[in-house]
Amino acid sequence: MAYRPDRSQYPSRKADGSLDIDLTSGKYLKLWQGPQHPGITGNMAVELTVCGDEVVEGKTHVGYLHRGFEKLMERRTFIQCFPIVCRICVPEPDFNEYCYAVAVEELAGIEVPERAHWIRTLILEMGRINSYLMYLGGQAGALGQGVIGQWTTYVRDLMLDRFEELTGARIYHMFIMPGGVRDGLPDGFHKRMKKTLREIEKTLDDVEDVMFNNAVFKKRTVGLGYIDPALLDTYGVTGPTARAAGVAKDVRKDQPYLVYPELDFEPVVGRDSDVYTRADVRRRDLLMSVDLIRQILAKMPDEGPVMTELPNVLHWKIPRGETYVRGECSRGEYGYYLVTDGSGYPRRVNVRGPSYTHAMALLERLIVNCNISDVAALMVSLHTYPPEIER
Amino acid sequence: MRQISMRELYEILKQIFPLGELTEQRSNLAFITVDRAQLRPLLLHLRDREGFTHLVLLTAVDWIEDGSFQLTYLLCDRLGQRDLGLRVMLPRDGAAMESIHDLWPTAATYQRELREMFGIAFPESPRVEEDFILEGWTGTPPYRRDFDTLKYSNETFAPRPGRETRDPEGYMKEQLYPDGN
Numbered sequence: 001m002a003y004r005p006d007r008s009q010y011p012s013r014k015a016d017g018s019l020d021i022d023l024t025s026g027k028y029l030k031l032w033q034g035p036q037h038p039g040i041t042g043n044m045a046v047e048l049t050v051c052g053d054e055v056v057e058g059k060t061h062v063g064y065l066h067r068g069f070e071k072l073m074e075r076r077t078f079i080q081c082f083p084i085v086c087r088i089c090v091p092e093p094d095f096n097e098y099c100y101a102v103a104v105e106e107l108a109g110i111e112v113p114e115r116a117h118w119i120r121t122l123i124l125e126m127g128r129i130n131s132y133l134m135y136l137g138g139q140a141g142a143l144g145q146g147v148i149g150q151w152t153t154y155v156r157d158l159m160l161d162r163f164e165e166l167t168g169a170r171i172y173h174m175f176i177m178p179g180g181v182r183d184g185l186p187d188g189f190h191k192r193m194k195k196t197l198r199e200i201e202k203t204l205d206d207v208e209d210v211m212f213n214n215a216v217f218k219k220r221t222v223g224l225g226y227i228d229p230a231l232l233d234t235y236g237v238t239g240p241t242a243r244a245a246g247v248a249k250d251v252r253k254d255q256p257y258l259v260y261p262e263l264d265f266e267p268v269v270g271r272d273s274d275v276y277t278r279a280d281v282r283r284r285d286l287l288m289s290v291d292l293i294r295q296i297l298a299k300m301p302d303e304g305p306v307m308t309e310l311p312n313v314l315h316w317k318i319p320r321g322e323t324y325v326r327g328e329c330s331r332g333e334y335g336y337y338l339v340t341d342g343s344g345y346p347r348r349v350n351v352r353g354p355s356y357t358h359a360m361a362l363l364e365r366l367i368v369n370c371n372i373s374d375v376a377a378l379m380v381s382l383h384t385y386p387p388e389i390e391r
Numbered sequence: 392m393r394q395i396s397m398r399e400l401y402e403i404l405k406q407i408f409p410l411g412e413l414t415e416q417r418s419n420l421a422f423i424t425v426d427r428a429q430l431r432p433l434l435l436h437l438r439d440r441e442g443f444t445h446l447v448l449l450t451a452v453d454w455i456e457d458g459s460f461q462l463t464y465l466l467c468d469r470l471g472q473r474d475l476g477l478r479v480m481l482p483r484d485g486a487a488m489e490s491i492h493d494l495w496p497t498a499a500t501y502q503r504e505l506r507e508m509f510g511i512a513f514p515e516s517p518r519v520e521e522d523f524i525l526e527g528w529t530g531t532p533p534y535r536r537d538f539d540t541l542k543y544s545n546e547t548f549a550p551r552p553g554r555e556t557r558d559p560e561g562y563m564k565e566q567l568y569p570d571g572n
Contacts, residue, residue, distance in 0.1 A: 063524035071534055106417075233444040236497045255419065255472050323416050324447070324465055324474060337465065339452050350450040360500040390524045 011056055019057055021049055028056065033375055035064050041138065041379055044359065044386040050372060058367035058375075060360050066390040073349045078104055078178065079313035081346065086172045088351055089385055092131040094123050095329040096351070097176040099336035102257075103325045104178040107340050108318045112308055116180035118300035121258040123166075123175060124327065125289045125296065129200065130159050131330035132286040135383050139279050140211050142376040143220055148211050155203045158196045165189065180307035190297050197290050204287060212280060221276040225366050225378040229273065235365070236357035239332025241382060244281045245273035251328035263295050275381040282330070282383070317344045324352075331355060331383045353388025360389065394471060397421035400441070408433050411478075422463075422476040427488070430479055434464065434494060442468040443475055446494075449501035451509045455536040458483050460511060464491075481511065490516035508534035 011019045011028070021028050034045035043064040049057040069088055073081045085100045086093035098120060105112060133156040137149030160170040165186050167173040175182050211217055227237065229245040242249040250267035252260045268284040270277035310316070318340045326335035332354030341347040363382060370378055395403075401413045401423060411424030425433055437443040443466035452461040464477040481488060490513045492499040502513040503523045510532035513519050522528070531538045 063522070063526065066524045068533065068540075071538075071540065074536075075540065234495060234497075236446055236495065238445075249469060254469055321416070322414070322422060322452075322463075322476070324420060324476065326447075333447070335447065337448060337450060337463065348450070348452040350448060352448045356500065357497040361497045365496075 010051060019049075021057065027051060031372070034061075040376070041359075041384050042386040044384075044389070046363070046367070046375065046379070048367070048372070048375065053372050055367050055370045055372065055375065058364050058370075060363055062359075062386050062389045064390075065387050069391045070349050070351065073346055075345065077313070077344050078108075078316050078318060078346065081349070082177050083172075083174050086174055088387055088391055089329075089353065090171065090387065091134050091385065092127045092329055092331075093172050094127040094176060095327050095334040096336075097174065098124060098327055099325045099334060100338070100349070101176050101178045103323050103336045103338035104318065106323050106325065107321045107338065108178070108316075110179055110308060110310070112180050113305045115184070115301050115304040116306045116308075117258050118296060119181045119184070119306060120176050121260065121263075122293060122296045122300070123173070123181070124258070124329075125292050126159060126163060128289045128330045129286055129293075130156050130163075132282050132289070133159070133200075135282055135330070135380070136207060136211070136279070136286075138380045139275075139377070140207075140217070142380045143217055145211060145214070145217065148207055151203050151206060155196075155200045158199055162189070162193055162196055165192070179310045180305070182307070184306050193293065193297060197293060200290055201287070204283065208283065212276075212283065218276060220374065221279065221377060221381075222272070222274055224275045224374055225278075225370070225381055227273045227362070227366065235362045237332070237362060238354050239328065239330070239383075240268075240281045240285055241278055241332065241358060243267055243285075244270035244278040246271050249332075251326055251333055255326065257327060259296070259299075262299065263292055265292060275377055278381045278383075285330075315344065317342060326352075329354065331385070332358070351388065351391045353385070353391070355382075355384035355386065355388040358382040359384035359386065394473075397473065397475070400475070404433070404436070407436065419473040420476070421474075422478055424478045424480065427479050427481065430464070430477065431489060431491065431494075433477065434466075434491060437466055437475065438494065442471050445469060446498060447474065449491075449498055449505070451505050451511060451534075453483075453509065453534070453536045454480075455483070460486050460509060462488060462505075462511070485512075486510065487512040487514065490514070490519075492516050508532055510535065 011021050014020050023030065029050050031048040031050055032045055033048055034040035035043050045061040047059045047061060048055050069084060072084060085096040088096045133152040137152040140148030163173060164170050166189065167175040227245050229247055232242050232245060232247055238249055246269060248267040248269050253267055265288055268281050268288055270281040320340055320342045322339040324335055324337045326333050334354065335352040337350040338346060339348040359382060363379060366378060367375060397415050404410060408429050414422040416422065445467040447465040447467050449464050454461060460481045460483055462479040462481060465474060467474050488511060490502055499517050502516040503519050505511045506513055506519050507523045507525055
């Protein structure tokens with residue numbers, strides 16, 4: 001027999017369009033999912049109003065991780081901001097370094113050596129793989145498949161080893177700085193990276209078998225969290241979430257940067273725009289990143305400078321101006337809006353993280369009429385990282 | 392079809408709307424200063440006629456020395472591969488702006504943040520009075536330039552032992568030569 005939801009208990013709307021929820025009526029219950037909850041992404045919370053086990057209203061709450069980066073940067077010189085920016089996003093910090101560095105270079109009129117462009121692209125793709133691996137573990141974990149997270153954490157650890165030998169750090173790399181990158185590739189890096197990539201592919205084969213071909217995973221995610229393609233621009237949806245809806249939004253193709261014009265790839269696109277498709281688009285995008293790293297290693301120059309000469313960074317003043325620099329991170333469009341006033345400090349830095357729109361307006365819309373048990377899967381499928389919201 | 396340059400777009404727009412200064416930052420990124428009253432019709436025109444369908448960000452810059460806030464509305468035309476920033480200057484005293492949440496629902500979040508961090512009012516914006524990041528904040532909005540972070544920190548948080556600053560030279564001397572020789 002077909003499932004017929006009982007709508008008789010549902011709240012009516014007030015004249016201003018808000019829901020008329022009377023908590024004393026006993027029909028509704030307030031539930032907090034997060035900030036300490038296994039089914040939440042990072043340090044945020046969703047305040048759910050439920051009727052039975054269906055959500056009638058959800059409000060995202062952030063602020064648990066606010067450190068005021070944008071304000072901190074206004075009191076620091078341009079080079080002092082460089083070690084701060086990566087802290088804005090833990091699983092994929094390199095986009096902060098890249099966008100900040102390019103914005104500073106553009107306003108200061110600095111040319112970057114070609115080899116640095118290649119190494120920057122390599123770093124960004126390595127970061128993307130890390131972020132996707134973490135996502136796959138989280139997406140499976142939200143539906144009770146703990147083992148996927150263990151497998152992806154293992155291969156992510158191998159990639160962190162590659163980061164460590166390249167940059168000296170595992171999480172916050174502080175490698176892409178204004179003017180270029182800090183160093184070239186170490187000896188034998190190509191060989192070890194290729195081995196890591198093979199290991200990632202092998203693990204992803206297993207992930208495909210156990211997660212994507214799993215009847216329970218399919219049953220629970222197909223059709224869940226549908227995003228109408230017509231809503232993409234209205235809600236500022238970018239990245240894999242938009243590509244899963246059939247729109248090939250990818251900054252790497254739309255506004256090519258670094259060495260992407262020299263690499264051979266096509267944006268991975270899905271069709272059904274549900275949680276399953278979003279997970280599948282990310283898995284395929286991850287495999288594309290593996291391929292892109294192979295292309296980069298094969299094509300990049302082995303010799304040449306990686307850093308251009310900077311003016312004395314202690315007395316570095318940048319003329320008045322403003323710019324916006326963007327890149328395609330694993331979650332969508334990542335950008336930095338930088339305003340300078342001719343002094344030695346930025347006048348304003350604004351970080352545009354994809355989670356800002358995905359975790360707030362979009363999630364609050366999608367969560368309505370969702371079953372409580374599906375909230376975690378839906379939220380993870382938007383791949384949000386709260387620090388981007390409360391920079 | 393040939394892609395028109397940002398200056399050509401500016402000239403076209405200028406025939407319809409009174410526009411301020413144009414800054415061409417890159418071939419695919421420009422900023423235009425517009426009057427507050429022109430913003431909404433211009434946003435609608437850009438969204439519906441010129442292909443700038445994506446609101447990338449909405450943020451503010453505090454030009455305290457001029458006594459004004461700059462609101463930046465950055466729009467992206469993905470298919471045309473170009474971005475356009477609209478700058479609206481507001482007086483700092485009693486700063487208020489019309490909401491654009493009905494054009495892009497995501498703008499409501501940006502406006503909530505601007506109300507909290509810069510103290511710019513967006514009267515019609517939904518849930519704009521709710522706390523966004525800060526809880527129960529009553530003082531100067533913290534992202535304004537006249538908010539002193541050090542002063543706030545000294546007033547709000549008690550000093551903890553073990554955080555004394557020392558003169559490095561004198562401290563090392565004391566460590567290495569405790570008897571003063």
